[in-house]
Amino acid sequence: MDDALLEQATVKLREAGVRMTPQRRVILEYLYQQRNHPTADDIHREIGAKYPEFRALSVTTIYNNLKTLKKYGLIKEIYTQAGIARYDSNIDHHHHLLCTVCGSIADYYYPLRFPVDELRIDSDFTVEDIYVELRGICRLCKTQPELQAVSQPDQKVT
Known part of the structure; x- marks a missing residue:
């Protein structure tokens, strides 16, 4: 665990x-150790299992704290194809690869970054961030076999 991040x-x-409550701290500690972009339910279950003193923590409390952490730019919220919110503590500029079959999410780094302040989309619209989400089928x-026909339509599945 990186104490500097905390x-x-x-x-x-x-x-x-805003105070760094024990609940916010344990949620951030958990997220800093993850690379799988967990859901609020995952966070609730894992924190309860790992930290007995937080077993009574409700899912609502988890959601409220995630909302606060997102509001202050400490985490990102990603939505799956099914509309399920998942959370990422990696706030460095990166994108995501979302598998449309299993729902996995992988970080994707691309060196090109648009100069947001130079974009002129509309005089009444200010771009604050650009986020790219690539959807497809993971390795x-x-x-x-049942997915090969979908991911490689020119090849016959035997």
């Missing part, structure tokens, strides 16, 4: 007049 998060919340799902 300290930065604490400072950022404090500057906004694991492509190895399943």
